[in-house]
Amino acid sequence: MNIAGLSQKKALDIIHYIHGTSNDYIKTPQAEDIYLDIIDRINEFSTTEYAKNRIKLLRPTNNYDEIQQMNNLIEDTLDEIKDLDLDYIHDLYKMIKPLSDEITPRFDDSFAIVCEEYDDYLNMLHKNYNKYTNIFPIEDQPNLDGYDYILYVYNEYNIEPPESPNIISIKNTADEYEILPDIILQYYTKNRKTLENVYKLRTYLNKKSNIKDVLEVLDIIDSFTQKDVPIEQIVDEVKQRADDKINEQIQQIALKGDEILQLLGSSDELPPKIVEIYNTILNDAQVELSEKTGILFDPFIIQYPIKIDEEEIERVKQNTIANKQIRQYEEKIRACQQLQQYKQVIQQETQEIIHYNFNFALACFFLYYNLTIPTIADEYILDDALHIRLQQELNDGSIMQKVTYNLSNDENIILLTGANSGGKTTLLEMIAQINIMTHMGIGVCAKNAVIPKTDEIYYFTKQQSLNAGAFETFLRSFIPAAVGDKKKLVLIDELESITELEAAIKIIIGFIELIQNKNNYAIIVTHMAPEILKQTQNINIRVDGIEAQGLDENYNLIVDRNPKINYLAKSTPELILKRIYQKSDEPEKSIYKEILDKF
């Protein structure tokens, strides 16, 4: 399945298709929002498209084998990366992309192809290039002098290839790459950056790799392409030195009278003493030239200053280019033979690394948010737990209070009461996160956690604005939370914000009566606990409270974020009112004061 570039919606469609919507663990849009936030946070640590999409496909489940597998995967990965530099790995990942098969071989017009099976080869070349003109049938070849070299594709049973320094002959049974080595080479050069980084990463992760051999082959080709002998420059330098030597040595010889006459006369011959000097110096120059260029040639004409034979230079240059092209061609063919053997294995190695980014992202997420793998048992024990947003703020230097909170089989229906801005919504969201993350198998944000098995999560948030359909929408998704034999976690935040107080109380009581059995857990944030308790005396309901003790010198709420068990906490709205009063200006300040005086 190609899952590149999957949107979250598409990912969900696939999940629903695979698992069936009714089996989905998440039952309300608000719980879905919490889940999506978790996915986004994990994906901050992923780099490859594959990992990003696989993370989007992660979903809470009640299949505890799958959860265990995810736990194991994370623990193994943590073990693998425990002493490593995660930023370094992340940086390498940024330079790794899936290997691209798209190649556009370069049209190399420096050589011509002469062949017997003309039509076959023409077709083959046209497959790779739109237009290829340097191919000729053997029986009808033009003058090919302008080409650096000629690839002579001969038929075994027919004509023998001609012997010539700039002809390379191959049998027409050869592989396609023997005509166009770029067909293979481009794949490697195009993907080289990825291959280099996959190699670095595999080595760093202590994973075996064959990519080194591939990179070595590519290096050889590179070094070949770069080696260009600057013939003219070398000739000039050698000539300059030879001129200087001639000048110096001639000044030191004494000519006899007849030798001077020979020089002044019309004779072309030089005096033997001078010829000897020239011969010695030019011999040395020729040796130096061949050492520096690797070619034996004689471009110097006896004159002062020494003259350079431009035609000889041109001939040598042409020969050098042809030689170089031929050697380069041969080197490329050798490289192709080696590289071909590696293709499959380097693809596997690269894919493995790209896939490993999924494990790596989960492990980084785990470390960043200080997660632990929870134990699955029949109760909730949250030890030093934190909402993941607050954990992030803690990482950034803010002060946060970790929360310890327990729910048991016997005390599974909770009314959570307490101070305005005390942290009730945050606690509810945190429990939803912890439950979802447990059932995704990715760890939870707590020092220790015990989490019960549940099949479904329902989370109902407080409504900020009361739109016309809010109550109806709520009821439609709320009723399924009260029926059925699936094990549920139901979290309700201030139902009284959706409807009138009396109705909210009735709904909550009805709901509690339906789900009170020990399979379910429900935490209901409400400011009307006393009224609810009065009407449910035969049901075991625990009331917990988050209490504010007052305001500090900066008018911040002094609050213990740990809910007190079996404790009905006051809402203390006057504290918030007092804070706003202290921080406001007239004319609002006086109004706040008037309201405050009524408390």
Ligand SMILES: Nc1ncnc2c1ncn2[C@@H]1O[C@H](COP(=O)(O)OP(=O)(O)OP(=O)(O)O)[C@@H](O)[C@H]1O
């Ligand atoms: N454990 C904690 N440590 C530090 N800050 C916290 C913690 N829990 C909550 N807060 C902060 O306290 C503020 C109020 O939290 P929250 O909205 O959850 O309170 P609330 O009880 O639901 O309030 P209200 O009843 O008025 O809606 C938020 O800014 C939140 O980030």
